[in-house]
Amino acid sequence: MTTPSFPVSAIVAxxxxxxxxxxxNFDALLAAAREAFAENGxxxxxxxxxxxxxxxxxxxxxxFPTRRALFESVYADEVDAxxxxxxxxxxxxxxxxxxxxxxxxxxxxxxxxxxxxxLEGESEILGACRDSMYAAGGPLFERxxxxxxxxxxxxxxxxxxxxxxxxxTQFSDDEQRDRxxxxxxxxxxxxx
Amino acid sequence: MTTPSFPVSAIVAxxxxxxxxxxxNFDALLAAAREAFAENGxxxxxxxxxxxxxxxxxxxxxxFPTRRALFESVYADEVDAxxxxxxxxxxxxxxxxxxxxxxxxxxxxxxxxxxxxxLEGESEILGACRDSMYAAGGPLFERxxxxxxxxxxxxxxxxxxxxxxxxxTQFSDDEQRDRxxxxxxxxxxxxx
DNA sequence: ACTCTAACGGAGGCACCCCTCCGGTTCAAC
DNA sequence: GTTGAACCGGAGGGGTGCCTCCGTTAGAGT
Numbered sequence: 001m002t003t004p005s006f007p008v009s010a011i012v013a014x015x016x017x018x019x020x021x022x023x024x025n026f027d028a029l030l031a032a033a034r035e036a037f038a039e040n041g042x043x044x045x046x047x048x049x050x051x052x053x054x055x056x057x058x059x060x061x062x063x064f065p066t067r068r069a070l071f072e073s074v075y076a077d078e079v080d081a082x083x084x085x086x087x088x089x090x091x092x093x094x095x096x097x098x099x100x101x102x103x104x105x106x107x108x109x110x111x112x113x114x115x116x117x118x119l120e121g122e123s124e125i126l127g128a129c130r131d132s133m134y135a136a137g138g139p140l141f142e143r144x145x146x147x148x149x150x151x152x153x154x155x156x157x158x159x160x161x162x163x164x165x166x167x168x169t170q171f172s173d174d175e176q177r178d179r180x181x182x183x184x185x186x187x188x189x190x191x192x
Numbered sequence: 193m194t195t196p197s198f199p200v201s202a203i204v205a206x207x208x209x210x211x212x213x214x215x216x217n218f219d220a221l222l223a224a225a226r227e228a229f230a231e232n233g234x235x236x237x238x239x240x241x242x243x244x245x246x247x248x249x250x251x252x253x254x255x256f257p258t259r260r261a262l263f264e265s266v267y268a269d270e271v272d273a274x275x276x277x278x279x280x281x282x283x284x285x286x287x288x289x290x291x292x293x294x295x296x297x298x299x300x301x302x303x304x305x306x307x308x309x310x311l312e313g314e315s316e317i318l319g320a321c322r323d324s325m326y327a328a329g330g331p332l333f334e335r336x337x338x339x340x341x342x343x344x345x346x347x348x349x350x351x352x353x354x355x356x357x358x359x360x361t362q363f364s365d366d367e368q369r370d371r372x373x374x375x376x377x378x379x380x381x382x383x384x
Numbered sequence: 385a386c387t388c389t390a391a392c393g394g395a396g397g398c399a400c401c402c403c404t405c406c407g408g409t410t411c412a413a414c
Numbered sequence: 415g416t417t418g419a420a421c422c423g424g425a426g427g428g429g430t431g432c433c434t435c436c437g438t439t440a441g442a443g444t
Binding site for chain 3: 017019021022025050055056057058059062
């Protein structure tokens, strides 16, 4: 949005320890945390995460002094992937590109309900994630607007929250989720 | 939906104790629980609820043996109010009646995020709540469909989840929430 | 091979929550 | 007014989570 976008996961990579065993533990912790956050939401037990990683609780705290620090690290590269997806989609027709990216975005939200909370939180890296996301998806939306495909009386933030809200909801099955999302996106599309 | 609708709060009223002090505590507990659930979601601390009600934890457990029992009782009359609103709105134009009711529904979702979870849970009274809600709102939607105002390729369950999802999301302000909701509902409306 | 420093793991103190149980209290019926 | 049944409050035992601290271990540089 305002900030230039760059791979937020680089910030995390910089914190990866140099020693071999330490690096291994660092990775195991991230993997375990990713699992745990997906299963139990953002307030998963830290002790459980250490257990899953086969690591002492002390090691967890040494690498990630706060729950938030761990949380941020976990999602940095998911956000990167999302940004990457925006690039891959850029050469399609405006509306098609936008919806393709939003589908991808929605796909994340289903399992990673925690990402959603991150969209609001205030912090160095989480802010960078949000900025990256806006920088990646925003232009897709604006292009659709300029092509006259998306309604002009809303902004990208509106759209993102709409999609986030819908995809975070529990549906009876994936079909229902897709159906509802498509209907809502119909409301975003310009009438002709 | 399938079950006939009747005031679910009557089920709760039947469990209110007869003795004066007991009845007072029962009411205080419900009020405290309503507050706590609104603030902290469905997993608010039971001990905190008892504290707020100025009552021992034992009293809470005597009246509501499980967290779920308390939870159900709290929301029964909110659901009743929602059903009542459907009646009040029934004499307006089909589309206008539907959106008016959905606005009311959305209003609940903002604060009472717990109601949303109730929409899925399985249990005697929670099931009755869901049925009541469908019985109240469903006809409004079908009327709009028959009037050619709402698209025919979706059902009331789709609509409810869409609105629930959007309103449960955190927005920067109420205006944004209303704006996004209106856009999504535009997708529900038949094109002309 | 040796060292010494960075990293390890988990015990332990604290806080919170759940739920049961029981001695004391209060209502209401007679 | 008396009385007994219904109701009360909260102490207490068990569980889980958070975070710190420190004796032990193992990698990296020489």
